Amino acid sequence: MDDFTTPPNHIHFVAKKLFGDCGKIIDGSIAYIEVGGGGPCDLHIHEYSHLFIVISGQAQIKMGDIHKILNPSESFLLDGKTPHSVWNIADKPTVMLGISVKPNETKRNDIECKSLDEVRENIDRIDKDLIRLISERSIYVNQAVNFKKTESDVEAPKRVEQIITKVRNLAKSENLDPDIAESVYRTMISAFIEQEKSKLKEE
Ligand SMILES: O=C(O)C(=O)C[C@]1(C(=O)O)C=C[C@@H](O)C=C1
Missing domain, CATH: 1.20.59.10 (Chorismate mutase)
Incomplete structure (x- = not known):
């Protein structure tokens, strides 16, 4: 598990960047989330979006009162401006890919x-x-x-x-x-x- 780090405010959660900037994609990471782990502990927001893809286990994306459950091979594109956090709800570690995607720019001339x-x-x-x-x-x-x-x-x-x-x-x-x-x-x-x-x- 070399080069894996725990993002700020996350628990039982380690992740590693797999690749960086490629146009609309800011970066991609793989996360290993232990039983009961996830984060950030308070929902957060940001300009970019996340494409989450669960490899194994089961992840729950919390968005205010709404929850989205992702099983293996399922994905979800989350608008980063929606307050959110991600948790492992399986009884084993959840492995998940997270790809950060730049928001669509408004074409001002439009x-x-x-x-x-x-x-x-x-x-x-x-x-x-x-x-x-x-x-x-x-x-x-x-x-x-x-x-x-x-x-x-x-x-x-x-x-x-x-x-x-x-x-x-x-x-x-x-x-x-x-x-x-x-x-x-x-x-x-x-x-x-x-x-x-x-x-x-x-x-
Ligand atoms: O950079 C400075 O020395 C400032 O005081 C700031 C500032 C500015 O508003 O940017 C204001 C007065 C100076 O003429 C130059 C720049």
Whole structure:
């Protein structure tokens, strides 16, 4: 049983990676789950899906109140966004293959809203995420000033230009007009510079 490890929060459960990234497949592993073993102890979620194939024994996939039982040679494709865990319910070890599969990407060009309300609902949803991310960004920016002594340290023009180059490239790869990304970032960074300058004065 060389190279087998117990994943975090699992019990009587050892697994070994069989292969890595092959396109839509992230990796494949084989798991030996002892009697009563399984995990994670609390149901978990993630972006990727699992294709479970039971070789021997009997596995129970717990998904909230719903359970799916897998006998030898049976398989189940589980959407990772469904809270889940996997348990051996046989009176002998269960051997199972687990293949992690990338989620289907939404083809953004295929998105077509049927009304202005639908457009705005989506904009509101995305704004919520953007504000949360800008707030998280601000936690780090506010700490940057702790390592600065002067206003020109705060302005850090070389760093600003590095960020602009980076976000223009990111924008291109995400099908966003790079000029929009640049303008949004220059405005945001200027506001953060002002905030850092006031913080510097306070100290
Ligand atoms: O990286 C820094 O030094 C920061 O203070 C962060 C930050 C930014 O918002 O990314 C803000 C001000 C500087 O002009 C450069 C970058």
